[in-house]
Amino acid sequence: MSVQSAAADVDVDLRQLFASLARNWLRILLFVLVVTGLAFAFASFATKHYKAQTQVEIAPRESVYTRPAGSNNDGDKPILDEQGVATQVQIISSNEILKQVARKLGLARLREFDETINMSPFSRVLILLGLKNDPMDVPADERVLKKMREKLNVFGVEKTRIIAIEFSSEDPELAAAIPDAVAAAYIAGQGVAKSESNTAAANFLAPEIADLSKQVRDAEAKVAAYRAQSDLLMGGNNATLATQQLAELSTELSRVRANRAAAEGTADNVRKALQNGGSLDSLPEVLSSDLIQRLRERQAELRATIADLSTTMLDNHPRVRAAKSQLADLDAQIRSEAQKIMKGMVMQAEAAKARESQLVSDVNQLKAASAQAGEQQVDLDALQRDAAAKRQQLELYLTNYREAASRQDRNYVPVDARIASPASVPSEPYFPKVGPIVGAAAAASLLLAAIFTLLRELFSGRAMRPAPGARFAPIDEVAMPATARQQPDAPEPSARLEPAAASGFADRGAEAQSSEAAVEPQMVAQPRPVAEPAPSVEAEPVAEVESVTEPEPAAEVQRPRSVLGEIDIEKAAEKLIASGAARAIFVSPEGDEAAASAILVAREVSDAGLRVLLLDLTASGAASRPMLDSGLFPGITDLLASQAQFSDVIHADLYSDCHVIPVGTADPVRAMRAADRLPIIMQSLTTAYDLVVVECGPADAQGISRLGGEATEVFLSMLEPDDEVTKAAVKLIESGYPDLTLVTPLGHEPPGTPGRRSAA
Structure with missing residues (x-):
């Protein structure tokens, strides 16, 4: 068998859901008016509270003319950061300031701040009964502080250095006076703190200045004594005399060494030229000699004379020879020079060398003297630094002391805070606001009433409709029509379901699953997957069943048993337990008497320890009457009509641990309108119970199609094998139930008698 899951069978009918608001408009309106009236009464008679605010600016109050020296630019810098403003907020709301304000304004005498004043008799009774703490156990100051903190709100205005002080009170003048008093107390406290700090600084600096003055004198005396003892004479550039002389001798030594090197180089060049017979014209020292220059000029003249004579005379001419002789003498004179x-x-070089040796000796002596002077200078510098540091500290202390003493004498201590905006007496209360309270109450009550109405409509199931594509058979085909046809003379019970037209189901839709609590919490679990029906019936069994139409009475009587296999009640119960079936559908073509099979099987499985529920869908209640006392009980029709909850329609069997849902007492026509809820109910029951046994009476395959699901077994109850039973079995097999099982209650006690176990 195949049916759709309960979650896919129905959808929410939004039109039907929101139409419930129109149907219940009077109830909603009355609820809104009642709540709004109560809110208006509360707002009108509630105690009025007034709120005022004082703003304190945190800013430097020091004048440019009185600002200490060296801090002329401090006024351009923020005196407090975000954490600093938060610290001042905590100081303003401290107990010390609040106590000062409470004492100044006498708040302890007001009932608003001390509930022990004029205490009501009701409060006294509560205290005597121990239902309320006795306020007298708390000191009066703490009671007042507690009330003040409840009404006080101190906070820093974002992105500013302004602190707002808010206070609420039943008295508008008191609401303005308290924040002003808190701000004034804070500023006064800051002034006292600064004055105390200034006095403490002056008291500290006076003895320190006296000590430092003595220390400075001693340090400077040590400097002078050490300088005289070490004979440290200061030269130019703030250096000692030895160091300065060493520098000068080092410069002179370098110059002498350079001259000596130059003289030695010149002498060496002249010597090489004379030894090698080279020209002396390239030597700058030779060329710079006046005598050599004159000899060179005379030599040039003789060469010119020799050249002139050579044009007219031979080389051996006396005049030529005389000229050449004079030229040779000139060369000898030049070389001699x-x-x-x-x-x-050479002599100059030797003199420079001697001078160099002397300078080196002097430099070495000055180096030793300079080293000793340097060591002494280090000690002297240490003494001077100590004296300078003490002198600087003394000057700083003197400056600060003069400033502190002058401020103390003139009582001038500016506080870095001022009241930027004093509080004004409020003319209107901030609580209660009648308009907003009444409007909010009206809106909230309207919303709550609408939500309650929608949820009530949704949970009642009236706002549910079949999902698109869902296929359900009318409930009258599941339950009693066949019985009515088979037994026209049977008395019709009051809970019988009348057939309804198909158009009625299409127009009005199906009501959704009821919102009442299920039998057990597990009933809200996910629906089980649906098993697919067998595609076809085997050829041989079908052929054998069809043969029952032949005019052979004996064959017609034996055919169902031989083909399907007849089992008794115990075997049917064992089959259900072994297969783990969740649903067992019993069809009884022979009427109410055959319904005993479903009762006996349900009791047998329940005695085995499983949770079993029997659902009676017969027209006369044949399956539930033997299990209950005489009388009418709410049942499946009441559940479909949303007139009862699951807990109201489930009853205990008198003779076993099995539970039963009878036919019910509701109007069958109204119950048939919610016929599409039957698969949802079946899904919930199979979730809560191990096995759900359904007695359908003489129903056909179409009638029981909506009752099937996963792990479903179909049984055909049979008392006597006749044509009616055979035809019913053949129709069920041909309609997709090839695993049909015949079960007979013969040989068992009637279901109305006590079984092996009795219900508690």
Whole structure:
């Protein structure tokens, strides 16, 4: 068998859901008017509270003319950061300031701040009964502080250095006076703190200045004594005399060494030129000699004379020879003069060398003296630094002391805070606001009433409709029509379901699952998957069943048993337990007497320890009457009509632990309108119970299609094998139930007698 799950069978009918608001408009309106009236009464008679605010600016109050020296630019810097403003907020709301304000304004005498004043008799009774703490156990100051903190709100205005002080009170003048008093107490406290700090600084600096003055004198005396003892004479550039002389001698030594090197180099060059017979014209020292220059000029003249004579005379001519002889003498004189220059340079080099040796000796002596002076200078510098540091500290202390003493004498201590905006007496209360309270109450009550109405409509099931594509058979085909046809003379019970037209189901829709609590919490679990029906019936069994139409009475009587296999009540119960079936559908073509099979099987499975429920869908209640006392009980029709909850329609069997849902007492026509809820009810029951046994009476395959699901077994109850039973079995097999099982209650006690177990 295949049916759709309960979750896919129905949808929410939004039109039907919101139409409930129109149907219940009077109830909603009355609820809104009642709540609004109560809110208006509360707002009108509630105690009025007034709120006022004082703003304190945190800013430097020091004048540019009185600002201490060296802090002229401090006024451009913020004196407090975000954490600093938060600290001042805590100081303003401290107990000390609140106590000062309470004493100044006498708040302890007001009942608003001390509930022990004029205490009501009701409060005294509560205190005597122990239902309320006795306020007398708390000190009066703490009671007043507690009330003040409840009404006080101190906070820093965002992105500013302004602190707002808010206070609420039943008295508008008191609401304005208290924040002003708190701000004044805060500023006064800051002034006292600064004055105390200034006095403490002056008292500290006076003895410190006296000590520092003595220390400075001693340090400067030590500097002078050490300088005289070490004979440290200061030269130029703030250096000692030895160091300065060492520098000068080092410079002179470098110059002498350079001169000596130059003289030695010149003498060496002249010597090499004379020894190698080279020209002396390239030597700058030779060229710079006046005598050599004159000899060179005379030599040039003789060469010119020799050249002139050579044009007219031979080389052996006396005049030519005389000229050449004079030229040779000039060369000898030049070389002799060069040698003299060389000897002079050598002597100059030797003198420079001697001077260098002397300077080196002097430098070494000055180095030792300078090193000793340097060590002494280090000690002297240490003494001077100590004296300078003490002198600087003394000057700073003197400056601060003069400033502190002058402020103390003139009583001038500016506080870095001022009241930027004093509180004004409020003319209107901030609580209660009649308009907003009444409007909010009206809106909230309207919303709550609408939500309650929608939820009530949704949970009642009247706002549910079949999902698109869902296929359900009318409930009258599941239950009693066949019985009515088979037994026209049977008395019709009051809870019988009348057939309804198909158009009635299409127009009015199906009501959703009821919102009442299920039998057990597990009934809200996910629906089980639906098993697919067998595609076809085997050829051989069908052929054998169809053969029952032949005019052979004996064959017609035996055919159902031989083909399907007849089992008794115990075997049927064992089959259900072994297969783990969740649903067992019993069809009784022979009427009410055959319904005993469903009762006996349900009791048998229940005695085995499983949770079993029997659902009676017969027209006369044949399956539930033997299990209950005489009388009418709410049942499946009441559940479909939303007139009862699951807990109201489930009853205990008198003779076993099995539960039963009878036919019910509701109007069958109204119950048939919610026929599409039957698969949802079946899904919930199979979730709560291990096995749900359904007695359908003489129903056909279409009638029981909506009752099936996963793990469903179909049984055909049979008392006597006749044509009616055979035809019913053949129709069920041909309609997709090839696993049909015949079960007979013969040989068992009637279901109305006590079984092996009795219900508690």
